[in-house]
Every structure is written in C-alpha cells, then in structure tokens.
Amino acid sequence: MKSAYANAFLxxxxxxxxxxxxxxxxxxxxxxxxxxxxxxxxxxQNTQRVLSxxxxxxxxxxxxxxxxxxxxxxxxxxxxxxxxxxTPYGEYKSLVLARLARDSARVDALAAKLALALNNVTRTxxxxxxTEVQPEDLSTPVVSGTSQGSGEYxxxxxxxxxxxxxxxxxxxxxxxxxxxxQPCTDCYQQADPVFNPSSSSSYGALxxxxxxxxxxxxxxxxxxxxxxxxxxxxxxxxxxxxxxETVSFGSSGAVNDVxxxxxxxxxxxxxxxAGLLGLGGGPLSLTNQIKASSFSYCLVDRDSSExxxxxxxxxxxxxxxxxxxxxxxxxxxxxxxxxLTGMSVGGTMLSIPPSLFQMDDSxxxxxxxxSGTAITRLQTQAYNSLRDAFVKLTPHLKxxxxxxxxxxxYDFSSLSSVRVPTVSFHFTGGRSWSLPAKNYLIPVDxxxxxxxxxxxxxxxxxxxxxxxxxxxxxxFDLANSRVGFTLNKC
Numbered sequence: 001m002k003s004a005y006a007n008a009f010l011x012x013x014x015x016x017x018x019x020x021x022x023x024x025x026x027x028x029x030x031x032x033x034x035x036x037x038x039x040x041x042x043x044x045q046n047t048q049r050v051l052s053x054x055x056x057x058x059x060x061x062x063x064x065x066x067x068x069x070x071x072x073x074x075x076x077x078x079x080x081x082x083x084x085x086x087t088p089y090g091e092y093k094s095l096v097l098a099r100l101a102r103d104s105a106r107v108d109a110l111a112a113k114l115a116l117a118l119n120n121v122t123r124t125x126x127x128x129x130x131t132e133v134q135p136e137d138l139s140t141p142v143v144s145g146t147s148q149g150s151g152e153y154x155x156x157x158x159x160x161x162x163x164x165x166x167x168x169x170x171x172x173x174x175x176x177x178x179x180x181x182q183p184c185t186d187c188y189q190q191a192d193p194v195f196n197p198s199s200s201s202s203y204g205a206l207x208x209x210x211x212x213x214x215x216x217x218x219x220x221x222x223x224x225x226x227x228x229x230x231x232x233x234x235x236x237x238x239x240x241x242x243x244x245e246t247v248s249f250g251s252s253g254a255v256n257d258v259x260x261x262x263x264x265x266x267x268x269x270x271x272x273x274a275g276l277l278g279l280g281g282g283p284l285s286l287t288n289q290i291k292a293s294s295f296s297y298c299l300v301d302r303d304s305s306e307x308x309x310x311x312x313x314x315x316x317x318x319x320x321x322x323x324x325x326x327x328x329x330x331x332x333x334x335x336x337x338x339x340l341t342g343m344s345v346g347g348t349m350l351s352i353p354p355s356l357f358q359m360d361d362s363x364x365x366x367x368x369x370x371s372g373t374a375i376t377r378l379q380t381q382a383y384n385s386l387r388d389a390f391v392k393l394t395p396h397l398k399x400x401x402x403x404x405x406x407x408x409x410y411d412f413s414s415l416s417s418v419r420v421p422t423v424s425f426h427f428t429g430g431r432s433w434s435l436p437a438k439n440y441l442i443p444v445d446x447x448x449x450x451x452x453x454x455x456x457x458x459x460x461x462x463x464x465x466x467x468x469x470x471x472x473x474x475x476f477d478l479a480n481s482r483v484g485f486t487l488n489k490c
Contacts, residue, residue: 038438039438040416049305051089074312154272158250164192172369175284176216184264216228236267260275296475321475327339337367341427346422352382357382375453376464386423398410473490
C-alpha cells in the first residue's frame, strides 16, 4: 500500500535514473591519429573481476585520505558502483543487459523532461493528485521492488551536525539533492544507517513560502512546511520533507543551509546509496547552492575498483585540455549542452549536417554531456553515418549478432588486441576529442563479444554518455561557459 507521502502527491514529472560502464582520450589537432589499439585481454579480465569483486576488500571511504584543497575548493573521492555493492549477477552479460535497461529508462526520462519544458508544461500543470490519507498508510512497511541499484558513481558526503557520512549518487542530469530519512514509511536498503534528523543540530524545515520550495518542479504543503517528490523514468521516486542542512566534503570543508529532500518514502532502483547529489544547472542543484564557479569529475572504468575525485572550484584545466563551449537552453536549465560540429572515424570527417548537433531557437535538439547516461545517443541519421563509416573501415573484423540496443558487434574471442579506427568528436572552435578504443568497443559478455557503444535515438536530444567519458577528467567551467576534456587526469 502506498504511504501517506506517496498518496499525498503522485507526480507525472519525469526526471531521470542512472547508469554506468568503461574509460576516454583525444587530440588538439583537427583530425587526430587514424587508429587506436583495443586491449581485448584487459577488458575481458575486468569482466571477470567485476563479477567476483568484494567491496569489503577496499579501504572504507571514511578511512581514505581526502584530497587537500584550497579553502574555497572541495574535493571528495569518486567510486564506481561495484566499490559499494557486490553484483548479484553470475555472468557478465546479465550485468550488461541490466545496465542497458536502466540506461534506456534514463534516456527516456531525460527526453520526457525536455519535452515537458518545450511544450511549456509548468509547475501549475503538474499539480499533485491529492488523496485521502488512511491511518494504515502511515504504518504499513513496503519492501523496495529491486536490489539492482541505479546509481553508478558514488561519493562519500557528510550530512548534518555533527556530520554523518553517506554514500551519495552523483548526477549532472538532476537538480534536487535528497537522502533517506527517519522515520521511514518505506526506505530501501542502503549501506549506511538512515539519517536521523533529530540527531542533527543544523537540520531545519523549509516553509512553503521559501524560494527553495518555490523552485521545486512540484511541491506540496503540510502544516506550513514544504514537501517534495522527485519521480524518475524507471518508476522510482522519493517523497518527503524539503529541508535545509549542512553538507560537508571530507576534510576539505562544509556548506550550511543546503536545500535537500529528506525522503521518508523512497522506492525503486536506488539500493546502496543514501540518496543523490544533483549537479545539474538548475537553482536547486548542489553546484548552484554552493555557488561553485566550476566542478569536475573523472569517471573510472565502470568495471574497475579504482577511484578518482569529484572536485568543486578546483584549478582550471591546462593547455593539454580540449575545450568545448558550454551552452544553455532557455527552456530547461538542468542540462549541460556543448557546441559540437561533427564527428570523424579513422581521421575522416563524416557527412553529418551540423544542424543535427545544434539546438534550435525553440530549445529543441542539441547535445548534452551527462554523467548518468551510459551509452552516447545520436540522432538516427548521425548514428547511421557513424556506424556505417566504422563498419566500412573494419572489414577484417569478425562480425556477430547484435545485443540489446547495439546493432554492431564483433567476435574477438580469438584475439588479445586489435587496431581499430579512431572515433572523434569535433567541437565548435576546431578542437577534437579522440576516444580510446575501449570507450567505443566494449565487452557485452566474458566470451569475447564486443559491441560498438553508440546508439540511435528518435529524440531530438543527443547525449554524450559516461562510457565515452571514462578515463577523462570532465571539467565544467561555469564561470567561463566551457567544458574541458583532459586525458588521464583521474
């Protein structure tokens, strides 16, 4: 039975979900080297390692040395999901299929969020459905429906005074920060004890008249206090009180009065983390609330036990970085759009109309950089050009049948490495980012099947996903409206 919070308002607004996978590189020249080497043996070893990895073998996050940063900067460790949760899958292909299913749900949610904005659907159009709350709704425990978990990258964040440490999912495609709170009407399994607001001296409710409450896509009011709900594309949601709290970043500092959701009813694909840090461009995102002039992350190999960092207000990327202009959409401020002019394969530019990567005057189209989408999505015409060019240059590779959303796959079971054409993004201004081979040819099983890790979309919104970003520090220079891609800065 749904809880009082869930029945108080069931929203139709879709926001997102999360996702995963493997590492990136590039060039400052217009057209970079024409081939790259794929380490097949190394990738397959990782598929075995991730299935058997024991998260307990890692040094606890709370005992790890935090990054020392200037007083105006914050830095915390960034880990892939398997550093926190042991995978429930016995074979790698099952893990991949679960990841791809979550990825598709997320992409649909991002497209729906944009569609609502483009169709001028406002907060008043999304008024919650109010229903009578029954007494039993407040006490009936409901078990969360899945234990897969949707977050793919986590950081250890402190909440409250004194600070209690929690694993939080990071997401650039979301704005609202939230974590599970006692008392729980329905809380899923998380690695840490659930946050108890009564144990924190800095916890405070937000009124319905507060600007933070007014910035929610949909809000409700109870006894003068603000309530929130965030719904995600896979059916997951979190519901509770919208409050202000102190958020701390290891030994590098803390910020008071951060608005976040204190969720008492939370269901869906969140298992493991305590909640979510929204790193989008909206007013409620963590980046905006702490007035960050920049932030950056480096996503380690999804199948690796290694870690990297999430940094706020850190030093600007150096001359070795590839920069792209950061663009804003007047209809939706969450997403980070970049100026992309084209793509190349094997050093040859593709015949893709630049308009397929551009946002029009109405806010339609364009391409965003997203930490939570795994597989890069391109409009069908652009994807077909990319795929066909790659296939044309790889007649020597043994093809095999497609897997899930991948239509171009290869049998590398008899190989330990292979040279393949380089795939590059070309940005406004003439700079290019050439991907390492393992960021666009990824294993989908442990037997040697690798697939071309791009996918078509019928949505006008294209997305650069985290498979392509891994191994590269992605720096969002908000003050100067640019995004930097820096190889091997993890």
